[in-house]
Amino acid sequence: MTDRYMTSRASPASYHRLAVASRALAAIPINYALTSIATALLARHLPMAPAEATVTATLTSFLIFALIAMAIFHAQSTMRVWAWMIGGTTILGGLLALSISMGGRL
Template identity: 40%
Template sequence: MTPAVHHRLSLVSRIIAGAGGGYLLTSLIAMLMFLLLRAGGVARDAALLAPALASFLIYAAIVMAVFHARSAARAWLWIAGASLPVALLLLVLNGGIGG
């Protein structure tokens, strides 16, 4: 594989990681924020609005981190490594899969 092709594939992989993986991670974090705010006694409308507004900053930070990573593989590992504990914590707080 030529260096130019490798660079293009790496760029495409980062774009997919930033757009798709970043959206997934941002959604998980927003859901977790909602559950934690509700558990803390915050009203439902405020608990919905705060994560929605924060998600814009979170998504931008994740996309920047993906493009700051040394390689596309590290970016994917970072996205997966950050998504897994958040998803597991969501499952625990929400009462399991059928919760």
């Protein structure tokens, strides 16, 4: 056992369950929100007709979602996962809001 488990009041099994639950929360609903924002931003800025850009961005969203989910479960630190997810959602959400307010493609 490592010191990380010794200093915690929770047992190693409950710590592991909490870490997996936290990653599952990040990998499913938070990942969906991040992927949705990235897809909308991509659809607005692809240099093609709006319908083609929408289809291309939507098809790309399946790859984006899968890659983020794999990265979440591959990361060594749950705190780092949440920092990246919150940071990424905030930055891409801000860029999307800026794009909408500047009157980009709809």
